[in-house]
Amino acid sequence: MRIGAGIVAVFFLAVVWFALQVYPLGSPGRLVVVTVHSGDSVSTVAGELHAKGVIGSPLAFKIDMEVFSSLTLHAGSYQIAQNSSFAHVHAILNAPPNVLVIDVAPGETIHEVFDTVAADKSNLFADQLLGAAASLARDSPYHPDLTPPHIAGLSDAVNSLEGLVGVGQYLLKPDETAMSLARRMAEGFTKEATSVGFSPSTTVNGLSAYQLIIAASIVEREGYYPQNMPQVARVIFNRLKRGGGLQMDSTVKYPLGMDAGTVTPKMLQNPTPYNTYLHAGLTPTPICTVSTTALRAVLHAPPGSWLYFVLFDKKGDEKFATTFQQDLKYQQQAARNLG
Numbered sequence: 001m002r003i004g005a006g007i008v009a010v011f012f013l014a015v016v017w018f019a020l021q022v023y024p025l026g027s028p029g030r031l032v033v034v035t036v037h038s039g040d041s042v043s044t045v046a047g048e049l050h051a052k053g054v055i056g057s058p059l060a061f062k063i064d065m066e067v068f069s070s071l072t073l074h075a076g077s078y079q080i081a082q083n084s085s086f087a088h089v090h091a092i093l094n095a096p097p098n099v100l101v102i103d104v105a106p107g108e109t110i111h112e113v114f115d116t117v118a119a120d121k122s123n124l125f126a127d128q129l130l131g132a133a134a135s136l137a138r139d140s141p142y143h144p145d146l147t148p149p150h151i152a153g154l155s156d157a158v159n160s161l162e163g164l165v166g167v168g169q170y171l172l173k174p175d176e177t178a179m180s181l182a183r184r185m186a187e188g189f190t191k192e193a194t195s196v197g198f199s200p201s202t203t204v205n206g207l208s209a210y211q212l213i214i215a216a217s218i219v220e221r222e223g224y225y226p227q228n229m230p231q232v233a234r235v236i237f238n239r240l241k242r243g244g245g246l247q248m249d250s251t252v253k254y255p256l257g258m259d260a261g262t263v264t265p266k267m268l269q270n271p272t273p274y275n276t277y278l279h280a281g282l283t284p285t286p287i288c289t290v291s292t293t294a295l296r297a298v299l300h301a302p303p304g305s306w307l308y309f310v311l312f313d314k315k316g317d318e319k320f321a322t323t324f325q326q327d328l329k330y331q332q333q334a335a336r337n338l339g
Contacts, residue, residue, distance in 0.1 A: 163286020
């Protein structure tokens with residue numbers, strides 16, 4: 001009898017324990033983000049839910065899944081309250097992800113980022129984000145008061161966070177506002193800059209912090225790969241010192257919304273202030289987001305007298321030349337390598 005009673009007691013305690021896992025006591029806690037990756041098993045997801053405080057027992061969750069429920073896992077990120085019931089967890093995870101993941105890659109323009117937000121979220125939210133970014137840009141310690149005559153009519157570019165958005169992933173929760181997202185993006189750049197010793201008071205070769213960010217954005221687009229960027233930065237500094245136009249194709253493509261492709265003679269005659277074939281010096285604003293590699297490149301450009309460079313092979317290496325004749329030789333070799 002004692003053995004039987006003991007078995008009943010253990011069974012009763014097990015049922016109570018399981019019920020408390022399925023329907024936890026107390027109110028739901030704060031909202032957290034749980035990410036399900038492609039190929040994750042139920043055990044992996046249960047462990048993630050437990051680590052974030054959403055469920056109390058991965059074992060109980062797996063038992064519930066195998067005996068009482070079914071769950072179709074979709075890769076993505078989900079906002080779920082801590083101390084949730086299993087039923088609530090199932091409802092959230094059986095639905096499409098409710099947290100958008102926005103990837104901001106080095107070399108993207110601010111409008112490319114906003115287009116992604118518009119496609120994933122809504123045009124209205126993207127418009128609100130554009131307005132929030134303009135407001136934060138005007139208050140950014142990196143962003144000067146840009147009002148010179150040669151950028152008249154370019155208020156959208158000037159009053160934006162172009163070049164001042166941190167690269168990386170941003171999780172857009174269901175209740176997040178455009179202003180809070182824009183602020184996180186701006187803070188992301190500040191963290192990125194601080195990590196390489198870059199600040200609003202930084203100057204190099206007589207260039208202000210904002211001008212260095214402009215230079216870094218051109219380095220980002222022209223260097224392609226990290227190994228090229230320091231020397232590209234030196235070429236930019238050398239051309240600025242020489243005077244005249246930087247003659248960088250990426251700056252011509254920027255107002256045309258081009259990421260790649262060949263610059264045509266007609267494009268070279270486009271009178272936009274971003275055309276560094278027609279206008280001397282740097283562009284009015286950065287032309288894309290920048291990586292820490294590009295920022296380091298303008299902070300620590302190696303010594304050298306290079307004035308020219310060309311994409312040399314299919315590995316992405318570039319060749320740097322001091323004279324135009326040497327550059328022509330590299331261009332001929334590059335044509336054979338890339339042909």
